[in-house]
Amino acid sequence: MNYKKYKKFETIKLTDRTWPDREIEQAPVWCSVDLRDGNQALITPMDIDEKVEMFQLLVHLGFKEIEVGFPSSSQIEYDFLRLLIEKDLIPDDVTVQVLTQAREHLIKRTFESLKGLKRAIVHIYNSTSVLQRDVVFHKSKEEIKQIAIDGTKLVKELSQEFDEEVILEYSPESFTGTEVDYAMEVCEAVLDTWEASPERKVIINLPSTVEMDTPNVYADQIEWMCRHFKDRDRVIVSVHPHNDRGCGVATTELALLAGADRVEGTLFGNGERTGNVDIITLALNMFTHGIDPKLELGQMNQIKNIYEKCTKMEVPPRQPYAGELVFTAFSGSHQDAINKGMYAYHQRGEGIWEVPYLPIDPADLNRQYEPIVRINSQSGKGGVAFVMDTVFGYHLPKALQADFAKAIQNISEIEGEVSPERIYDTFKKEYIDLEYPYKFIKQRLIDISEEDGEHERRAEVTIEDHGEVKTLVGYGNGPIDAVKNAFNSTEDFLYTDLIDYSEHALTAGSNSKAAAYVQLRPQGEEKCEYGVGVHLNITTATIKAMISAMNRIYKNIKKEG
Numbered sequence: 001m002n003y004k005k006y007k008k009f010e011t012i013k014l015t016d017r018t019w020p021d022r023e024i025e026q027a028p029v030w031c032s033v034d035l036r037d038g039n040q041a042l043i044t045p046m047d048i049d050e051k052v053e054m055f056q057l058l059v060h061l062g063f064k065e066i067e068v069g070f071p072s073s074s075q076i077e078y079d080f081l082r083l084l085i086e087k088d089l090i091p092d093d094v095t096v097q098v099l100t101q102a103r104e105h106l107i108k109r110t111f112e113s114l115k116g117l118k119r120a121i122v123h124i125y126n127s128t129s130v131l132q133r134d135v136v137f138h139k140s141k142e143e144i145k146q147i148a149i150d151g152t153k154l155v156k157e158l159s160q161e162f163d164e165e166v167i168l169e170y171s172p173e174s175f176t177g178t179e180v181d182y183a184m185e186v187c188e189a190v191l192d193t194w195e196a197s198p199e200r201k202v203i204i205n206l207p208s209t210v211e212m213d214t215p216n217v218y219a220d221q222i223e224w225m226c227r228h229f230k231d232r233d234r235v236i237v238s239v240h241p242h243n244d245r246g247c248g249v250a251t252t253e254l255a256l257l258a259g260a261d262r263v264e265g266t267l268f269g270n271g272e273r274t275g276n277v278d279i280i281t282l283a284l285n286m287f288t289h290g291i292d293p294k295l296e297l298g299q300m301n302q303i304k305n306i307y308e309k310c311t312k313m314e315v316p317p318r319q320p321y322a323g324e325l326v327f328t329a330f331s332g333s334h335q336d337a338i339n340k341g342m343y344a345y346h347q348r349g350e351g352i353w354e355v356p357y358l359p360i361d362p363a364d365l366n367r368q369y370e371p372i373v374r375i376n377s378q379s380g381k382g383g384v385a386f387v388m389d390t391v392f393g394y395h396l397p398k399a400l401q402a403d404f405a406k407a408i409q410n411i412s413e414i415e416g417e418v419s420p421e422r423i424y425d426t427f428k429k430e431y432i433d434l435e436y437p438y439k440f441i442k443q444r445l446i447d448i449s450e451e452d453g454e455h456e457r458r459a460e461v462t463i464e465d466h467g468e469v470k471t472l473v474g475y476g477n478g479p480i481d482a483v484k485n486a487f488n489s490t491e492d493f494l495y496t497d498l499i500d501y502s503e504h505a506l507t508a509g510s511n512s513k514a515a516a517y518v519q520l521r522p523q524g525e526e527k528c529e530y531g532v533g534v535h536l537n538i539t540t541a542t543i544k545a546m547i548s549a550m551n552r553i554y555k556n557i558k559k560e561g
């Protein structure tokens with residue numbers, strides 16, 4: 001690959017930069033350009049109904065500034081703005097913005113489209129970059145500056161005839177390819193022409209029209225500009241980053257450190273080529289640092305659905321915060337840590353989110369119903385245990401987690417991803433539904449303790465043993481003891497030791513079933529087997545768990561032996 005074909009863009013010398021020592025402390029003014037830069041980049045631009053739906057979504061999300069289009073460019077763009085105005089769809093606290101090239105006939109037509117609006121941002125642009133001055137405009141620096149001045153003059157003149165407020169926005173388009181001192185000269189000419197003041201601020205938008213360098217270089221350009229305006233107070237510094245090098249979010253975050261007040265971007269980063277900066281990621285990055293993002297992004301799937309419908313674009317599965325796979329862990333160590341982190345979060349009860357591998361609580365985006373953990377051959381026992389716990393309510397004991405995970409891994413190695421339903425079916429098949437050679441039929445547990453004496457229980461357990469129905473009887477000072485002693489009357493059970501026992505309710509409420517887990521070891525063997533029993537009655541659940549363990553011993557140990 002001939003890398004010598006490319007040259008590095010000249011960077012500016014800013015040795016006393018201050019942005020590296022700053023932190024983002026508040027959300028900027030957000031301006032959505034979905035209906036303009038986003039729309040102009042679509043294979044099939046939005047029709048009017050889709051534009052209205054997108055506009056309403058943006059309003060709902062809390063955008064107070066929305067670039068609704070380029071009304072002088074086509075009838076549909078013009079008609080859309082007219083519809084918003086005539087149907088009174090623009091809330092009082094939302095300012096619409098319209099884009100136009102700094103050209104007379106386009107500016108005039110733009111003003112026609114604004115009639116009836118209370119307030120508007122009129123955004124004019126002309127490219128100022130070294131390359132475009134040369135190959136597109138064939139104009140000198142002075143001539144290019146004059147385009148900006150003439151455009152500003154015309155907007156000023158027309159806005160004086162306009163009943164309501166017009167805010168000027170000016171973009172030295174292709175700013176990242178423009179010498180900063182020349183960009184400043186053009187911007188100052190615009191500001192002077194407009195007679196900008198702290199009371200009559202102008203939005204100076206410094207676009208990374210094409211992302212040409214590392215984010216720190218853009219941050220230097222923005223800091224340089226912020227420091228060199230004659231009067232910083234008469235300027236709202238806006239950035240409009242694109243994503244050509246894949247650094248749009250980083251570029252914008254550094255630009256905010258460097259002094260930008262406002263950000264233009266789109267939902268999910270739709271826009272020309274690699275897209276505009278993704279405002280959702282920016283806002284949620286702030287949110288996850290405890291900063292109010294000033295946008296309502298809590299219904300992520302709904303936002304995604306409307307976006308996909310209107311743009312006919314797809315949100316990729318790894319898109320930050322929104323992608324299908326971003327709250328999913330396949331790998332064992334991640335699953336284990338998420339599992340423990342979620343448990344610790346609920347135990348602490350302090351409401352401060354700190355869970356390994358999950359920078360945000362999925363519930364904050366209303367994504368709690370999606371599986372956080374998915375199981376494939378990279379998964380470990382923690383993930384399987386998490387699914388059994390969170391989806392089906394089984395708190396598997398540690399040794400059982402490892403035992404069951406092996407069964408799931410055998411499946412995933414052949415079939416790939418294993419769904420929660422398949423995991424549950426396998427669990428039932430492996431532990432709960434075993435009925436040979438022993439099968440539970442019924443049980444009776446009688447308290448036979450004398451008054452003030454030790455509590456003694458008599459257990460009568462009717463089972464099928466290799467097809468033969470038997471009633472086993474045992475005594476003990478507790479139910480487990482009595483049941484185990486009843487089973488000891490069969491030879492198989494007699495020579496097993498009860499290693500572990502636990503139980504819990506599966507769901508809340510008096511009708512809830514209990515799950516019991518029993519670990520038995522045949523005497524003289526190293527290997528144990530777990531059994532699981534589920535029943536409304538806890539004693540029956542325990543008996544079924546013992547039978548399950550015996551059936552597994554029979555299947556896995558005795559047969560093997």
Ligand SMILES: CC(=O)SCCNC(=O)CCNC(=O)[C@H](O)C(C)(C)COP(=O)(O)OP(=O)(O)OC[C@H]1O[C@@H](n2cnc3c(N)ncnc32)[C@H](O)[C@@H]1OP(=O)(O)O
Nearest residue numbers: 040070072073074101102103125126127136137147173209
């Ligand atoms: C970076 C961005 O995203 S900027 C936004 C870009 N968006 C769009 O272009 C979408 C909508 N645009 C359009 O529909 C069309 O471009 C229109 C209707 C606005 C203008 O159409 P046309 O005049 O037919 O064509 P075009 O846009 O190619 O204009 C080219 C002419 O305008 C000049 N020009 C281009 N941009 C500007 C500008 N910002 N200010 C002044 N003149 C400009 C060019 O030098 C060229 O002049 P020439 O004809 O003397 O060579």
Ligand SMILES: CC(C)C(=O)C(=O)O
Nearest residue numbers: 125171174207209240
């Ligand atoms: C009009 C300008 C702001 C633009 O879209 C860009 O530079 O990308």
